[in-house]
Amino acid sequence: MDALTLTTKPKSADIGVDNVALRYGTGDNAVLALDGISFHVAPNEFCVIVGPSGCGKSSLLYLIAGLEERTGGTIAVGGKPVTEPGADRGMVFQAYTLFPWLTVAQNVEYGPKRKSMPAAERRAIVEHFLQEVGLAKFANHYPSQLSGGMKQRVAIARALANDPQVLLMDEPFGALDSQTRHSMQRLLLRIWDHSKKTVLFVTHDIDEAILLADRVLVMSGRPGQIKKEIRVGFSRPRSMDLVMEPNFIAMKRAILELLKNDEDDEH
Amino acid sequence: MTLAPNATSPISHIVTKSVDQNQPGRSVWKAVATPFQAVSRPLAITLSVLVWVAVIGGWFALTYSGAVKEMFLPRPESVVSTTIRMALDGSLWEHVLASVQVVLIGFVLSSIVAVPLGLTMGTYRIVQAALDPLVNFIRYLPVTSFVPLFILWIGIGIEQRVAVIIFGIFFQQLVMIADSARGVQRDLVNAAYTLGTKRSDTVFHIVFPATLPNVLDVLRVTMGWAWTYLVVAELVAARSGLGYISLKAMRGFQVDVIFMAIAMIGILGLCTDQLFRGIRRLVAPWAN
Numbered sequence: 001m002d003a004l005t006l007t008t009k010p011k012s013a014d015i016g017v018d019n020v021a022l023r024y025g026t027g028d029n030a031v032l033a034l035d036g037i038s039f040h041v042a043p044n045e046f047c048v049i050v051g052p053s054g055c056g057k058s059s060l061l062y063l064i065a066g067l068e069e070r071t072g073g074t075i076a077v078g079g080k081p082v083t084e085p086g087a088d089r090g091m092v093f094q095a096y097t098l099f100p101w102l103t104v105a106q107n108v109e110y111g112p113k114r115k116s117m118p119a120a121e122r123r124a125i126v127e128h129f130l131q132e133v134g135l136a137k138f139a140n141h142y143p144s145q146l147s148g149g150m151k152q153r154v155a156i157a158r159a160l161a162n163d164p165q166v167l168l169m170d171e172p173f174g175a176l177d178s179q180t181r182h183s184m185q186r187l188l189l190r191i192w193d194h195s196k197k198t199v200l201f202v203t204h205d206i207d208e209a210i211l212l213a214d215r216v217l218v219m220s221g222r223p224g225q226i227k228k229e230i231r232v233g234f235s236r237p238r239s240m241d242l243v244m245e246p247n248f249i250a251m252k253r254a255i256l257e258l259l260k261n262d263e264d265d266e267h
Numbered sequence: 268m269t270l271a272p273n274a275t276s277p278i279s280h281i282v283t284k285s286v287d288q289n290q291p292g293r294s295v296w297k298a299v300a301t302p303f304q305a306v307s308r309p310l311a312i313t314l315s316v317l318v319w320v321a322v323i324g325g326w327f328a329l330t331y332s333g334a335v336k337e338m339f340l341p342r343p344e345s346v347v348s349t350t351i352r353m354a355l356d357g358s359l360w361e362h363v364l365a366s367v368q369v370v371l372i373g374f375v376l377s378s379i380v381a382v383p384l385g386l387t388m389g390t391y392r393i394v395q396a397a398l399d400p401l402v403n404f405i406r407y408l409p410v411t412s413f414v415p416l417f418i419l420w421i422g423i424g425i426e427q428r429v430a431v432i433i434f435g436i437f438f439q440q441l442v443m444i445a446d447s448a449r450g451v452q453r454d455l456v457n458a459a460y461t462l463g464t465k466r467s468d469t470v471f472h473i474v475f476p477a478t479l480p481n482v483l484d485v486l487r488v489t490m491g492w493a494w495t496y497l498v499v500a501e502l503v504a505a506r507s508g509l510g511y512i513s514l515k516a517m518r519g520f521q522v523d524v525i526f527m528a529i530a531m532i533g534i535l536g537l538c539t540d541q542l543f544r545g546i547r548r549l550v551a552p553w554a555n
Contacts (some may be wrong), residue, residue, distance in 0.1 A: 097454045143553075
């Protein structure tokens with residue numbers, strides 16, 4: 001299997017979220033974290049959710065991944081209702097979640113191995129995706145020997161190697177310094193241009209949101225609701241210089257304003 | 268013992284050589300004054316040798332000065348000669364083997380149940396809810412109080428000694444292993460799910476490898492406890508073993524034999540400890 005066949009036939013599905021609610025606790029202590037969330041992500045779309053911290057945007061990803069149970073509404077990926085976690089929904093977490101007991105290559109190989117894919121095929125996939133994230137030389141290193149940025153690159157490779165239908169990313173660059181964060185954004189833009197997976201990406205960094213997204217969903221604070229949806233029309237492939245464009249800055253200002261109103265509502 | 272006049276020279280020698288070439292003695296002072304300050308390997312070895320020399324030197328001083336009667340504290344060389352005598356006539360090996368056998372059987376039987384059960388307990392709240400109160404009750408019961416009961420139930424054969432060891436370490440192992448399983452980072456499990464891991468495979472694919480270094484540490488520590496309970500069991504009912512010869516030696520005032528038995532247990536403990544450290548380095552190289 002060569003790199004081309006790997007990248008030309010990626011699986012990709014849509015995400016349908018309909019009237020989803022999430023409530024923690026019961027009775028007087030109940031907290032409504034998400035309320036009446038509805039949106040749709042098209043196949044191959046890069047959709048980013050921004051919102052103030054604690055608005056439940058991460059919880060929303062966990063619900064779609066099937067890692068948490070919603071208390072209302074329906075979620076479907078590729079038309080199939082979400083009832084439990086599965087390999088069709090890959091996820092990159094904010095915390096470092098590489099398996100420390102496996103080498104970089106073995107981490108990337110983990111998903112294909114669960115599918116009982118033949119060893120030769122697995123090796124080709126591992127090689128391809130380590131190449132893709134620029135870590136082929138580190139195949140035999142353990143995660144503890146890697147920097148934070150490298151760990152997240154492996155995490156992305158590991159998620160993509162499993163060929164999920166959608167890729168869920170929960171503030172994957174949130175713990176990185178700004179230099180590393182920028183190079184990770186460039187890397188993600190390049191990889192996404194190759195794979196065209198459906199991506200749902202959560203962040204509180206507005207620059208990051210506009211730079212990456214086809215569409216930005218702005219969420220309000222608790223209870224989390226979709227406040228506004230903004231199409232990002234900038235042509236691709238995009239460069240980091242985009243952040244200096246007047247159109248970019250105008251869009252950033254609009255989103256900031258939306259989030260600021262939200263703060264005012266709270267006080 | 269001519270410790271005092273020369274005591275500082277080996278240290279300052281090491282210091283000038285490897286740590287702080289300009290100011291000998293400063294790195295020692297720095298290591299004493301600074302928490303978590305690293306110590307060079309030659310200095311560490313020198314210090315540990317000095318402590319051993321001081322302890323054995325103190326032993327010589329106490330016995331040769333007549334401060335303690337030989338009936339209570341044997342001279343070092345008589346412990347050595349007793350060890351050599353018993354090693355040559357084979358009785359030492361017979362007793363060592365008897366003890367090692369009991370410790371190993373007890374330890375292995377306990378561990379092969381405690382490791383999987385502990386991991387299950389730490390992973391599945393429902394198992395923990397069921398077992399925790401009972402386990403925490405039993406683990407505070409003094410093992411020694413069960414020795415007469417075990418003799419009544421299973422006699423004075425090897426089974427009795429094995430039972431004492433199992434009873435002594437099993438519940439401790441269970442609690443500590445369950446604790447380390449509970450400490451597995453939840454997002455590791457979540458990541459595994461999103462990569463297609465079945466819920467029923469979580470213990471095997473995630474919890475076990477994630478806790479392996481901890482589990483090996485638990486086994487290493489409880490191995491030490493197994494030796495303690497062995498002596499307890501052998502003191503009460505046994506015909507061979509290091510605890511048994513200690514008891515017999517006490518009746519005949521052979522203090523040197525008691526010392527030999529204690530030293531043998533120490534050496535065997537040290538060996539198993541190193542063995543476990545070696546295994547840990549081998550099977551969990553990522554955790555070093």
